[in-house]
Amino acid sequence: MQPKAKEIRYFFYSQAFADGLRTTISILLPSLILSYFKLLNAGLSISLGALCVSLADAPGPMIHKRNGMLFAAVFVFIITLLTSLASANVYTMGILILLSTFFFSMFNVYGVRASAVGSGAILAMILTMDKIVPKPQILSEGILILLGSMWYFLVSIAFYKIQPYRAGQRILGECIRTIATFLSIKADFYNPKTDLEKDYSKMVAQQVAVNEKQDAVREILFKTRQIVSESTATGRKLVLTFVETIDLFEDITATYYDYASLRKKYENTGVLEKISWFIKDVAFELDQMGIAIQVNSPYKQRFDFEKQLLQLKEDINETGKEEGASNLVLRKILVNVRRLVQRVLELQEYFEKGAPGKEKTTLDHSHFVTHQSLDPKIFLDNLSLQSSVFKHASRVAIASIFGYIFVNLFAYGHHSYWVLMTIVFMLKPAFSLTKQRNIERIIGTVIGGLLGIALLLFVSNKEVLFGIMVVLMILNYSLVRINYLAMVLCLTPFVLILFSLLGVSVLDVAKERILDTVLGCTIAFSAGYFLFPTWEAEHLKGYLLKMLQANKEYLNKIYEGLCGKQINLLEYKLVRKEVYVSSANVAAAFQRMLSEPKNKQRNSKVMHQFVVLNHILFSNIATVVTSLLNKTPAGHAPILIQSVKRSTVLINQTIDKVGGENSLKNERPVESIPQSMTSLTADDQLIKDQLDFIQRVIIDLDKTTTQLISSKNTE
Template sequence: MDYQKSYKNFIGSYNVTEGLRKTAGILIPAFVLSYMGWFDVGIVMAIGALSAGIADNPGSIRHQRNGLLVANAFIFISALATGMAAHSAVMLGVVLVIFSFLFSMLGVYGSRVNAIGIAGLIAMTLNTFELNYGWDILWNSLYLLAGGIWYMLLTLLLYSFRPYKATKQMLGELVQNMAIYLQSRAAFYNKNADYNEVYNALFQEQVKVQDTHQLVGDMIFQTRSISRESTHTGRILMIIYLDVNVLFERINTSYQDYKMLHQYFDETDILSSYKRLILLLSDELEAVGIALKTGEVSQPNMKVDLQINRVKVELNDLRHSFMKPENIEGFIYLRNIISNIRDISDRINRLHQYTSFDAGIKLRKQDVDHETFISQQDYSPKLLLDSLSLKSDIFRHSLRLSLAVLTGFFIGELFTIGHSYWILMTIIIILKPAYSLTKQRNKDRLEGTIVGIFIGVLILLIVKNTMLLFIILVLLMTVSNSLLRTYYFWSVVFMTPYVLIFFNFLYSSELTSILLDRLIDTAIGSAIAFVASFLLLPSWEHQKLKHLMLQMLHQNLLYFKTVADSQYSFEDSIARSLIKARKNAFVALSNLTGSFNRMLTEPKSQQSGLREIHQFIVLNHILISHIASLSQQLQDYRYPLSKEILENPIHDILVNYKKSIALLSNKKYEGREPDPNRSLKILNQQSDELMEKRKKELKDGQVDTETLKPLIKIKSVINQYNFIYHMTTDLEKVSGTLNNLPD
């Protein structure tokens, strides 16, 4: 393990920057006002800043500012309402239920607005631990609001100092996720590869790539200084993002018939050489990602070009010594792969150059349709009203959370548990719309709290110096905030000791009681959250899969149709349509694989058709790769086949998609049936003739002839159509076995 690289990667990440900002935002008002003699006010402002920080999700500065403004309004309203109701247990219970439901329903507007709702819930919960009277209720709410406004101003101030830093960091994160994705694809070249394991790893990484890709797209194209290319740095960031977008497509075009390749070449070392090359490219991508995050300049590894040239020589030698009439097709694949590797390497080298952000870099003018890369969110009230139904996952989650919070509040009141607001916080933080997410959070919260208490007690037993304890508190808080989004278990491990140190400063004589309260409250909150996710209007992934699978089929069909249409015209409008269709297909695949992965962690009784669903996802993944390959080859070779040859195969492929949709929807397809004998015969006639000619040449000892180039050109395109044709036929068969899934 390269510890220096890991250290630079962590320190340069957006998460650490966010962790430092949140820690400063929370501690500065507490420290400054405490020094001025207003300790209580400082603590309340710190709570306001903590609550606002929950709504501070990565994104464009406009989204961050607007989100924090709305979050501060919610923090003030929830604090005021809770303070006024706190003197009556019944009224407080009613307020908790109403606000839990309303703030949770905001999830229909996406993750950013959902985080704003959680900020309001946390402020509401933390405001229940101390009673205020008369005007103090208003002042307390205003202090919370002041803390939230302070945090917002701090965020905007830091952004003004380094307006491109967050975008660079998230762009670096995207490139690194792509590096891991590429590394996962290298496993296809292993002898005796377990293809199911490889695909499962790819599915996991593809979701990460797609999520980060969408986030970075929003950050770039909704930030005026970048999207309008008003600065040199902004223009380079946009070009990097667009190049990374194309690079991801190129990585996906590298899919081949790996079983056939292993059958032909496992007795040679050529596939191992290809794997080493792919891993080298993965390392290069990671270096670019780290450079973007840390602000350093990455340099291309000269070994990559040397290794590519060596593999080319190895392939050429293999052609002369090992090529036979029966494995010609395998050599065509190997040639295409090395060509694709060279293309990927050249694109990575350009990314290396861009990491310098040098003013001397000549930049090409970009004609970009910004809307293509921005995720559109509907904020109309109608969306909220339409979601007030048990068919809506968010509505069910809102009811579930409201009842769970009421149960936690009732238990806290009934047994007079100390710091009972920790029960409510645990429920709000752990309980998610999906059972699998709640289950994982529950496990992380419980185990992290136990480990954290042990570490906290150890620190308090060893360290007696107050200043040193304060420094440790700051460090623990920073690390906890930095790990919150990505490693929740470790975030809780570091969070628990700093909470204990904080309470040790305030109530050192009651520390044992606080320790027990923390453990008991967390256990109670976790138990309530788990039971609620399992019994109260549970939401299971298998109930959503059919809808996501139909979306996948529709988007894949549209992607193929757009690519097929592009071979006769490649105007700017077609290019934009291709980008949009490709993006939508990848988003649909990411949504489907994410849901499937979550289903795997649910109870066995809620899992059905795993093998068929997995096969359905694999087929769609392979189809997207082949469609992307077809798109690239049509651009490279330009109109290699006539309309007459392609008309029937394209029609049949589209029919296969439509029949799959009909079968999955429990409907009957009505239309002209595919005729594979006729379509494929016409499609393959020209390439078959060239292939026979090439085989005869090889038998006569002619290795390099004029037949080779047209064969590679035509065979490469025709192979993609053949693959897509057969894959859509298989997809139709699998879809017919899945029509019993719930709608």
């Protein structure tokens, strides 16, 4: 229970909770204030505007949040006027639903924030379509909703001005904590009692989470001028600490060993468990550091790592004495663990007074973020069945008009717009996410409905009920981006209490909400499966190709280092970022594929093998590259360069099989090395062993890739 209690406690310091609190205040206050002056309807309209624009207020740099909210305010205002004019006639309303759901769903071509802007406009249409507004009042109703939009915009700006660095601190703290979890999972590889297959699955899933957090931090830190300009101590610390966490993550991924043989050799010595426990302690310390940054509180180191390292060294030496067994690999692990501890301790600079030196933060960070163009040509170019966004927008539009026709044909309930809302927000571009959201929506609605009814049966005091509703409202908006099931569990009782306070029969509302949810989910699920379905297996080649090409570029950095060239730090970090992003994309695609129907999957066992081999490959490449970066540039033995060239040839052949263009052009020739030139130093021999292993992994990766691109279905 203690870890759960700790997570709940620190949830209240998260960016998600801050966003939920801000959204609740912005939506609730207008209705409360205006209801006091007997103007509840006007207050509800203003609150509606705030609600719709809040969807565009996703985490990110303030300039993007600002532009997103302003675009959302304009679209919400326009669609509100159009809906008020069209709602008097079912045919005109049907046409508006068909066109607007398609148009705003196409906003996906411009990225996540633009998609949220479109969702806000669709939500405004759905929530106003059943409201009969007399023609003379249509404009005034639209203006009230626009006022609500601008009210939310001003509240969001005000929160940012008061604490301009808090969003960056929170997301950086969360990023460090996801890396700490990754490190804790990595510690399990040294524990002979864990299942290696499960360890790899957990590690791959956590790598996806780490990549998502790192992207979120990049967006906020590197696109916020006030932070990246390094004009303040806080801004410099945030940037420097994030850069160091990326290096730390590389060190964690670079420590790869043959864990199966490692366990077999040292299983009975007890030393592997001690290594695992020590790394767990380091992960705990890193987690505490992340919490301190997230909470914006002082940090105090809990473990004496130097003392523990000395004890671990003694244990490893003792292992070497037993029966004359070699402990070279254990000593290598000790060196890596010591470097890992040093990296973690360097992060403590964040908590020191003053700003880091200018020389430590001179890297041009603009290269590490992507910039989304808003060119209308992108929209027009995607108006084709070849576009996955067009397919998704078509699904949403067809499913929405079907739902609208259904509820009108059968005179379906007093809140039939719930069916349409469920369809729109349950249909996702990926079928796996549509399936997951549908299941979570139904479970959450049923359990949440029972919870809401229970609350209303046992609590009669309206003030207490209002307080519970506010708490549920805050949790609902806090959990919307981190745990959808929990969000729905809060949303349903919140809605039931709201209707109860407005004097509506709760049992009727509960039954109608559950039925509407089931109907909407059924339509959404069917549309996702039958209407222009897009399966992950269809996109596998693209993911595999990008991953292989990223590994090739990563491998090229070894070649540069072995040839004695100075590895350009910016180029290297960009290549490293591409490897991590591509790897996370492959892993995420694999996870999504597993949620799809079995007959739509591509050989899942082989795909899992590819994901694991890919992780082993870039971990070993990282090991060699980091060792070269830590040395003065110098030419190495020709046999090492030859080994890298062979690996490059092999990976190019694999890229060529997948469909990469020009992968075999400008190929470096692989020269034969005279026997007299093959003598190696001890350090070079270690690199040679690593390069030989990389070559074997690439051969295995080639085999799995061939199986994947030639197979049709899962086994």
